[in-house]
Amino acid sequence: MSSTLNGLLAVVALVLTALSFWKYTGSGDNKMWLVLTIVLLVAFLALGGMFLSGRVNRNEDIHITE
Numbered sequence: 001m002s003s004t005l006n007g008l009l010a011v012v013a014l015v016l017t018a019l020s021f022w023k024y025t026g027s028g029d030n031k032m033w034l035v036l037t038i039v040l041l042v043a044f045l046a047l048g049g050m051f052l053s054g055r056v057n058r059n060e061d062i063h064i065t066e
Contacts (some may be wrong), residue, residue, distance in 0.1 A: 003054030010047035016040050 017040040024033030 003051055006047050006051040006054065010044055010051055013040050013044035013047060017044055 017037055020033050020036045027033050
């Protein structure tokens with residue numbers, strides 16, 4: 001997958017995480033919303049990590065003197 005797609009999917013997962021947590025707080029302790037929140041949070045962290053790792057420039061050495 002491309003890095004941009006990972007970034008977009010991470011943002012979507014973050015929005016869905018917030019919405020599912022909001023639904024959980026108003027649902028009268030329905031555990032399915034809490035499980036969905038945790039799953040989406042893990043997806044957000046994984047996709048965000050993949051997006052940020054694709055941003056690192058691995059072809060160029062970084063020197064202190066530069």
